[in-house]
Amino acid sequence: MEEPTPEDDTALAFSVFGSACTSRQALQNVTGRWGVLAIAALSDGPYRFNALRRRVEGVSERMLSQTLQALERDGMVDRAVLEAIPPKVEYSLTELGTEVAVALRALIDVVEAGMPTVTAAQEEYDCNRA
Numbered sequence: 001m002e003e004p005t006p007e008d009d010t011a012l013a014f015s016v017f018g019s020a021c022t023s024r025q026a027l028q029n030v031t032g033r034w035g036v037l038a039i040a041a042l043s044d045g046p047y048r049f050n051a052l053r054r055r056v057e058g059v060s061e062r063m064l065s066q067t068l069q070a071l072e073r074d075g076m077v078d079r080a081v082l083e084a085i086p087p088k089v090e091y092s093l094t095e096l097g098t099e100v101a102v103a104l105r106a107l108i109d110v111v112e113a114g115m116p117t118v119t120a121a122q123e124e125y126d127c128n129r130a
Contacts, residue, residue, distance in 0.1 A: 026074045034059050034067040043101035046092035
């Protein structure tokens with residue numbers, strides 16, 4: 001991969017390899033355990049909170065709320081309050097969130113397709129360690 005040139009101000013301004021770069025936190029929010037799953041689920045379309053929580057099995061209400069807030073802050077998730085009684089909240093992906101979701105879905109597809117290889121490698125590793 002080529003190094004960024006001095007003329008490429010954007011590449012120099014944001015690099016996850018720089019320890020002080022704010023892009024690290026955004027990347028962590030996306031790639032964290034629940035961020036990946038929330039974004040992938042939202043790529044199917046908007047969800048209300050409890051429906052999203054059911055879709056992402058195993059996440060607590062608190063963790064999902066924190067994850068969605070972080071992704072909203074990063075501009076990847078949109079939170080819309082729907083006028084209803086009682087009020088309802090719906091979450092969807094922004095344009096940036098949709099771009100991220102495409103990449104995550106591709107990664108998820110590779111991992112899921114490679115699970116027979118992963119399982120075999122895990123069994124071999126565990127056998128060799130025993």
